[in-house]
Amino acid sequence: MSSLFLWEIGTPVVYVMWIIVFAAQILISEINRRWTWTIFALWTIGGIALMPYAAIHGTPMVGWFPFGKYVIMVATATMTGFLLWYGTKNPAKARRYAIWFGVALWIGLAVNIMEANIRDITIFFENDTYLACAADPSCLKAINESHVGIDMINGLPESRGISEPVGSDAWYAAVAANFAANGVGIDPATGFRTIGGYWNIITAIAGVLNIITITGLGKIYVTSNKNQKVKGLIWADMVWPWVIAYDLWNHAFLYNALSDYTWYCTLALLLAATIPAFTWAKGQWIWFRCFTLMFWIAMNNLLPQLLVPPSSIQNFSTMDPTANKVCAWAAFISNVALFVYWLYKIRTTGRNPLRDPLYAEMKEFRTIMNEHADNKDKWWMTDMIKPTPVELGFAPDTDTPPDDGWVGWMPWWKKDNRYHKPRTPLSSDAVLMAKNIAPTGSEAAATSDRGVSH
Structure with a gap:
């Protein structure tokens, strides 16, 4: 066996790093959950204070899009922390106007999913452009020149075994030939390897269904059981059918768009939210998703030279279209099944899926x-x-x-x-x-x- 199907078999460093990233994401989310003030210290004050550094240091390397995500996540993390604090301090208002808690969280979640859907569709239509860029030495060279201070090409699987001096015209020509032989494309704007196909479309459809099936916005509350020492922002209707469908969709999208980074940004990042939500922090998936994502995006903006370019800590994807298809179909089937179940529950209970708890019988x-x-x-x-x-x-x-x-x-x-x-x-x-x-x-x-x- 030469691969893990989705990813190559990495060195021991890759697996140790995975454990570190996974544990760090859970740890920071737990700290933020137990001591709400840390949210405002780390992500509001700290996040805003570091924005100039992220803009000056990070954007020449990775562009403005990751910085934009960083700004959005600072705002989202602040909002989520505020909702927990406000709900704790003002229980009557929090219950009376709980729908606005849900609307705020829904907007953040739905916009994030929809942005990904647009990206998936873009990859589908730009696939020929990406393939042409990967097979063109001058396009590969331009990618490196646009990413100041980091090399986005050297270290990729397509650069292995080339004897020509790194960065020479002959070296770029050899890398381009390997890309063409492997049928792999590269996004000239980001420098990320990708392959487009119909799987992008069915993944985007799965994402739309995932937005539609977000339920129970009007019944989000803060832990009130006195036996619980740690208060949480409880979205009780966000139960396992939706969470699993979301995870499969998000993994499929990222495998389509950021395949070489999914070892960490899906396998580690998604599990760091799902495992707590299914064990010691039930009903709090949205919390862990918010703060694990905040941590990951912050690190990518503040330490781009370590986390963005190809390196020994990455576990590269196999770039096998079969893997994309399997991920996309898993996302599509799970979200169609969720949509059918959502319709069934609405029809048999007569409930408003946005206002009411739809899955109260589970x-x-x-x-x-x-x-x-x-x-x-x-x-x-x-x-x-x-x-x-x-x-x-x-x-x-x-x-x-x-x-x-x-x-x-x-x-x-x-x-x-x-x-x-x-x-x-x-x-x-x-x-x-x-x-x-x-x-x-x-x-x-x-x-x-x-x-x-x-």
């Missing part, structure tokens, strides 16, 4: 609620859907909703549109009462005859 959802929600939040989570927390197995303290709990709300509602069943009375929220929100049914019945659905 075992993982129940575990998240039992681990991170107190009695108030268990009734709040279910006040817009038919089942009660008792029926869903959330084990609330009482079988009646608390009079001093939270009221699920949409800012554009003119009346109480929660599901007609026992629920925390509208009168428990003084702000909503001051707005003269019209209750549905009898408010008296909701407070005095709590066991009767109305």
Whole structure:
């Protein structure tokens, strides 16, 4: 066996580095989760302070696009940290206007996915250009000249075994001949090897489906269970079907666009978010995804000479179109299956997939609620859907909703549109009462005859 199918078999250094990168990403995300102030110290203040250095030092090497991602991620990390802090300090407002938490996180996530989809489609249409550049010695030389201070060509698999002096015209000609023989292209703007094909299109379709199936925006909250020492930003509806479909899509996209970097930026980066979300930090995938990505993008902008050019710490991709196809089809099939399940749940429950928790019946959802929600939040989570927390197995303290709990709300509602069943009375929220929100049914019945659905 000469390869790992997706990647070459690397040296021991490659595997040690993978463990270091994987552990570092989890560690920084855990630090940020446990001590929220570190977010603002590291990524807000530190991130902004280092922007001039990243712009001056990094952009001549790797261009302005990575710097743009760095700026966006500093803003995203700051926003995510703010939501956790705000939700902890202002629990009533955080529940009353939870939909805006979801909208903010959805925008960051959806824009990131859509940018990747556009990149995939671009690769498909530019494939001939990339192949032509890779087979042209002058184009390869121009790539190196545009990346000041780093060599993007020497060290690639296509540069192996060439006896001509590195950087000479004969050397560039030999590298170009190897690219042409292997059928591999290179992006003249980035210097990244790539091969385009129909797999780019089906990966982009998978990405669009992944955006469509983001659910439960109106029910994001901060850990309220007093038994949990560490508070988290809990997106309970982000359960394993969506996370796995996202991971397969993101891996396929990056294997199409940044194949030589996927050993770290997908295998390590995605697992560093998924493993915590499925074990000790259930319901918090969005948190780990945000801060692992923040860490990785920051390092690439601040240490481009170490992480960007071909080197001994990279595990190069095999550039086998079969690998691209397998990754793309896995992404496509998983996201189609997720989309079908999403439609099934909407049809059978009648829930609004953006506002309501769509997957409340799942075992993982129940575990998240039992681990991170107190009695108030268990009734709040279910006040817009038919089942009660008792029926869903959330084990609330009482079988009646608390009079001093939270009221699920949409800012554009003119009346109480929660599901007609026992629920925390509208009168428990003084702000909503001051707005003269019209209750549905009898408010008296909701407070005095709590066991009767109305």
